[in-house]
Amino acid sequence: MEQNRFAAAFKQNAIWLVFIIEIAIFAYFNPKFLSLPNIINISRQVSYYGIASIGMTFVILIAGIDLSIASIVVLVNVVCAYLMMNMGWNMWLAIIVSIVMATLIGILNGFMVSTIGIPAIIATFASQTIFRGLAYILSGGLPIPDVLRYAPEVGLNGNPTLSFFARWTLNHWSIFPKTGIGLIPVCAIIMVICFAIGSFILNKSYFGRYFYAIGGNEEAAELSGIRVSKMKYLIYALSGFFAGLAGIIVLSRTGSAQASSLVGFEFEVITCVVLGGVSVAGGIGHMSGVIAGVLIIGSLKSGMVMMNVSEYTQMVVQGLVLAIAVGFDCFSKKRNAS
Amino acid sequence: MSEDYVLELEHIRKEYPGVIAIKDVTLQLRRGDILGLIGENGAGKSTLIKCCSGAVIPTSGKIKVKKDKDGEVKEFSRMTPQLAAENGIAIIYQEFNNVGELSAAENMFLGRPILKKNGIVIDRKAMEEEAAKAFEQLNIKINPRTLVKNLSVGYQQMVEIAKAIQQNAQVLIMDEPSAPLTTNEVESMFKVVELLKSKGVSIIYISHRLEEIFRLSDRIEVIRDGEYVDTLITDKDPATIPHQVDDLIKLMVGREMTQKYPPREPCVRDEVVIELKDVSGNGDENISFKVHAGEVLGLGGLVGAGRTEIAQVIFGARPKDSGQIIFLGQEINPRSPREAINLGIALLPEDRKRHGALLTNSIKNNISMPIYERISKGTVIDKKREYSIAEGYREDIQIKCPSIHQLVKNLSGGNQQKVILAKWLAAQSKLIIFDEPTRGIDVGAKFEIYKLINDLVEDGVAVLMISSEMEELIGMSDRIMVLAEGKMMGELHKDEFNADTIMTYASGVIPENKKEAI
Numbered sequence: 001m002e003q004n005r006f007a008a009a010f011k012q013n014a015i016w017l018v019f020i021i022e023i024a025i026f027a028y029f030n031p032k033f034l035s036l037p038n039i040i041n042i043s044r045q046v047s048y049y050g051i052a053s054i055g056m057t058f059v060i061l062i063a064g065i066d067l068s069i070a071s072i073v074v075l076v077n078v079v080c081a082y083l084m085m086n087m088g089w090n091m092w093l094a095i096i097v098s099i100v101m102a103t104l105i106g107i108l109n110g111f112m113v114s115t116i117g118i119p120a121i122i123a124t125f126a127s128q129t130i131f132r133g134l135a136y137i138l139s140g141g142l143p144i145p146d147v148l149r150y151a152p153e154v155g156l157n158g159n160p161t162l163s164f165f166a167r168w169t170l171n172h173w174s175i176f177p178k179t180g181i182g183l184i185p186v187c188a189i190i191m192v193i194c195f196a197i198g199s200f201i202l203n204k205s206y207f208g209r210y211f212y213a214i215g216g217n218e219e220a221a222e223l224s225g226i227r228v229s230k231m232k233y234l235i236y237a238l239s240g241f242f243a244g245l246a247g248i249i250v251l252s253r254t255g256s257a258q259a260s261s262l263v264g265f266e267f268e269v270i271t272c273v274v275l276g277g278v279s280v281a282g283g284i285g286h287m288s289g290v291i292a293g294v295l296i297i298g299s300l301k302s303g304m305v306m307m308n309v310s311e312y313t314q315m316v317v318q319g320l321v322l323a324i325a326v327g328f329d330c331f332s333k334k335r336n337a338s
Numbered sequence: 339m340s341e342d343y344v345l346e347l348e349h350i351r352k353e354y355p356g357v358i359a360i361k362d363v364t365l366q367l368r369r370g371d372i373l374g375l376i377g378e379n380g381a382g383k384s385t386l387i388k389c390c391s392g393a394v395i396p397t398s399g400k401i402k403v404k405k406d407k408d409g410e411v412k413e414f415s416r417m418t419p420q421l422a423a424e425n426g427i428a429i430i431y432q433e434f435n436n437v438g439e440l441s442a443a444e445n446m447f448l449g450r451p452i453l454k455k456n457g458i459v460i461d462r463k464a465m466e467e468e469a470a471k472a473f474e475q476l477n478i479k480i481n482p483r484t485l486v487k488n489l490s491v492g493y494q495q496m497v498e499i500a501k502a503i504q505q506n507a508q509v510l511i512m513d514e515p516s517a518p519l520t521t522n523e524v525e526s527m528f529k530v531v532e533l534l535k536s537k538g539v540s541i542i543y544i545s546h547r548l549e550e551i552f553r554l555s556d557r558i559e560v561i562r563d564g565e566y567v568d569t570l571i572t573d574k575d576p577a578t579i580p581h582q583v584d585d586l587i588k589l590m591v592g593r594e595m596t597q598k599y600p601p602r603e604p605c606v607r608d609e610v611v612i613e614l615k616d617v618s619g620n621g622d623e624n625i626s627f628k629v630h631a632g633e634v635l636g637l638g639g640l641v642g643a644g645r646t647e648i649a650q651v652i653f654g655a656r657p658k659d660s661g662q663i664i665f666l667g668q669e670i671n672p673r674s675p676r677e678a679i680n681l682g683i684a685l686l687p688e689d690r691k692r693h694g695a696l697l698t699n700s701i702k703n704n705i706s707m708p709i710y711e712r713i714s715k716g717t718v719i720d721k722k723r724e725y726s727i728a729e730g731y732r733e734d735i736q737i738k739c740p741s742i743h744q745l746v747k748n749l750s751g752g753n754q755q756k757v758i759l760a761k762w763l764a765a766q767s768k769l770i771i772f773d774e775p776t777r778g779i780d781v782g783a784k785f786e787i788y789k790l791i792n793d794l795v796e797d798g799v800a801v802l803m804i805s806s807e808m809e810e811l812i813g814m815s816d817r818i819m820v821l822a823e824g825k826m827m828g829e830l831h832k833d834e835f836n837a838d839t840i841m842t843y844a845s846g847v848i849p850e851n852k853k854e855a856i
Contacts, residue, residue, distance in 0.1 A: 213699055216699055223693050
C-alpha cells in the first residue's frame with residue numbers, strides 16, 4: 001500500500017519531471033534560455049494562459065468544455081479599449097465593466113448548458129461565434145490601436161469632465177506590462193494569485209468537493225444533495241471571469257485590441273489543462289498539474305522561438321506534445337484495466 | 339484430462355498493482371453440465387470469467403479448452419476475445435452488449451454480417467432468417483426485425499443468448515443472469531438454459547440466488563477471497579436443500595451464519611414521521627401510507643410496480659402531481675434532493691453505482707458530501723471535522739477499508755452500501771428510504787446491513803424499505819405495503835405476512851377476502 005501511494009504521488013507529479021527535462025533540453029541548446037530576461041519574458045507570456053486555464057480546469061473537471069474563452073478575451077479587449085479610447089472612461093471602470101461582461105457571458109453559457117440542456121461543446125461554440133462576431137461589429141473589423149499611448153488624448157478631446165479620468169488612466173494603465181515587484185512582472189503576480197485562488201477553491205472550499213463529485217457522476221452528485229445546476233452556472237461564470245481577466249492582461253501586453261486575434265487560444269488553454277492531467281471525462285485532476293501544463297506549453301513556445309523553429313513547426317510540435325502526453329496517460333490506464 | 343471437460347482453468351492467478359484479485363482458482367466444466375459458481379462479492383468471480391473471455395490477462399495459470407468431444411485439448415496462458423469465440427466460449431454479462439437502435443437480427447450479426455454475393459451489401463433477409471432459426475431453436479418468440487430497445491430486458495438477454503448459440507458456443511458463461519429480470523422472465527430464462535443443456539451446451543452459471551443454483555446446477559463450485567474452496571455435487575432433493583444452503587453459506591463466508599435476519603425488539607413508536615395522502619405523480623396513483631418512528635415499512639411488488647418512483651417523489655428527485663406529503667407534522671413539497679435532505683429524508687438508491695455512491699471520490703468525501711456546507715466556515719471546509727466524522731462512521735458501522743481516503747470504487751458492494759448509509763447518518767436523516775438495500779451484496783454483508791437497519795429503527799429512525807426479495811421483505815418489515823402498476827394493492831400486518839398473499843397482490847390481483855378492505 002505504501003509503495004502504491006508513492007507510485008500515485010510520483011504519477012501525479014510526473015508532469016513536473018517532463019517540465020524539468022524540457023527546460024534542461026532548451027538550456028542545453030541555448031544557454032540564454034535560462035537567462036533572467038528570458039524567464040521574465042516567459043512569465044509574461046504564460047500569464048494569460050495560466051489565468052484562463054483555471055476556469056477551464058473547473059469546466060473540464062465537471063466533464064464540460066468551454067470553447068468561448070478566446071472570443072471572451074477578444075471581446076474584453078475590444079470593449080475595454082473602446083470604453084477607454086472612444087468613450088474616455090476611467091481605466092479601472094473599463095476593466096471592471098469588461099470583466100463583469102465576461103462573467104455574464106459565462107453565466108449565459110451556464111444557462112445554455114444547465115437550464116436549456118445544450119451540450120457544452122455546442123453551447124460554448126455558439127457563444128464563441130456570437131461574441132467574436134460582436135467584437136468585429138464593435139471594432140468595425142479594425143484594430144483599436146495604441147491603447148497605451150493615445151487613450152488619454154482621445155479622452156481629452158472629448159468631454160472635459162473626462163479629462164481627469166484620462167490623466168488618471170495614463171498614470172495607471174502602464175502598471176500591467178511595465179512595472180512589477182522587483183523584477184517580477186505584475187501580470188505574473190496576478191497569475192500566481194489566481195492559481196492560489198484556484199487551488200483554494202479546489203482543495204479548501206466545499207466547491208472543490210462538489211466539482212469532483214459532479215465530474216465523477218452527475219446523477220449521484222445531485223442525489224447526494226449537490227445543486228448541480230447551480231454549480232454549473234458557477235463554474236461557467238468562473239470560466240468567463242478568468243477569461244475576462246486574461247483578456248485585460250492580453251490588452252495590457254499588446255496595447256491594441258483586435259477582433260481577429262487569438263484564434264485557437266481556447267484549444268491552447270485546453271492543451272495546458274489536459275496536459276496537466278485533468279481528465280476530459282471529468283472528476284480527475286489537480287491544480288498543480290495544470291500549473292505544470294501551463295509552464296510546459298509556455299516554455300515550449302518560447303524555447304522554440306529561441307531555437308528559430310518556424311511557427312508552422314511549432315504547431316506540429318504542440319500537437320504532438322498533446323497527443324503523446326494524453327496518449328501516455330490513457331494507455332497506462334488501459335493497461336491497468338485489463 | 340481423464341474426464342470429458344470442455345473447459346478447465348488451472349491455478350489461475352491475477353494480480354493488480356497492490357491487489358490480488360485471484361490467488362489460485364481451479365475450475366473444471368464437464369460437457370453438458372451446468373456448473374453453479376458462487377462466492378461473496380469480491381471473491382473473484384467476475385475477474386475469473388473475464389480471464390475466460392480475454393478481457394483480463396491472468397498473471398499465471400492455464401486455460402484448457404476441448405471444443406469437440408474427440409478434438410484435441412488446446413492450452414492457453416491467456417485468452418483474447420477472438421480466441422474465446424473460436425473456441426466456442428461465450429459470455430452473457432450483466433450489462434448486455436446490445437445496440438438499441440438496431441434490430442434483433444442485426445444485433446445477432448453485429449460485427450460479422452451476412453453479405454450478399456457481391457460482398458458489399460448486407461443481406462438483411464438472410465440475417466433475419468438465420469436469427470429466426472436461432473430463436474426457434476431456443477423456443478422463444480422474438481420478431482427478428484424488432485429494434486432491441488423495444489424489447490423487454492428478458493428478451494434482450496435472449497438475443498444475447500441466441501447470438502452465442504448462433505456462433506456455435508459450446509461453453510456459455512452467465513454472470514448474474516437473473517438479476518435484471520422479473521419473475522416471469524427468470525422462469526423463461528431457466529427454460530432456455532435447460533434446453534441448452536439438453537443440447538449439450540455446458541454452462542457456468544453465476545448467481546447470488548442460491549435457490550436458482552439448486553434448481554439449475556449439476557455441480558456447485560465455491561470460491562472465497564480469490565481462492566478455490568470446494569466443488570459440491572448438487573442434490574436436488576428438496577428435503578436436503580435447506581441443509582445444503584447452510585453448508586454453502588458457510589463455505590462462501592468461511593464462518594457460521596446462525597440467522598439470516600438479526601432479531602429486533604419491536605420498537606415502533608406512535609410518532610408518525612411521514613404520511614402520504616393520495617399522492618400521484620411519476621407514474622404512481624393515489625398512494626397513501628404512514629411510516630412511524632422506529633418502524634420498517636416494507637414496500638413490495640414486482641419490478642416496475644412504481645416503488646422506486648414513489649421514493650423519488652418523496653426524495654424530491656421527481657415532482658408530484660397531486661396529493662399531500664406530511665413530514666413530522668408539516669406539509670412538505672421538496673423540489674430537489676437538497677430540500678429533502680435538509681428536511682431529514684434520505685434515499686439509498688437501487689442502482690448503487692449509478693445513483694448512490696460517487697465511485698471516483700474518496701470514502702471521506704462521500705460521507706461528508708451532503709453536510710459540507712454545515713461543516714464549513716464560510717466556504718472553507720473544517721478538515722479536522724470532516725476527517726473525524728468519516729473515521730467515526732468507519733468504526734461505527736465497520737466500513738472495511740485500509741483508509742478513508744480510499745476511492746469508493748475499490749470497495750465491495752456491501753461496503754459501498756455502508757458508505758452511502760454513513761452519508762445519510764451524517765446528514766441526521768429521520769426517514770431513510772432503502773431501495774433494494776442488499777441487491778448484489780453477498781450473504782455476510784447482507785446480515786450486517788440488516789443489523790444496521792435494526793440499529794436505525796431502534797434509534798427511532800423511520801425506514802421505508804423497497805425490496806424484491808420476498809424473504810427480506812418478510813424478515814425485516816414491521817408492515818408491508820404492496821404496489822402493482824403504480825397503484826396500492828394492499829397492506830399486511832406482521833401476523834398476516836405470507837409470501838403467497840404478497841405475490842398475489844404484486845401481480846395485481848386482490849384476494850377475495852380482502853376486497854372490501856381496500
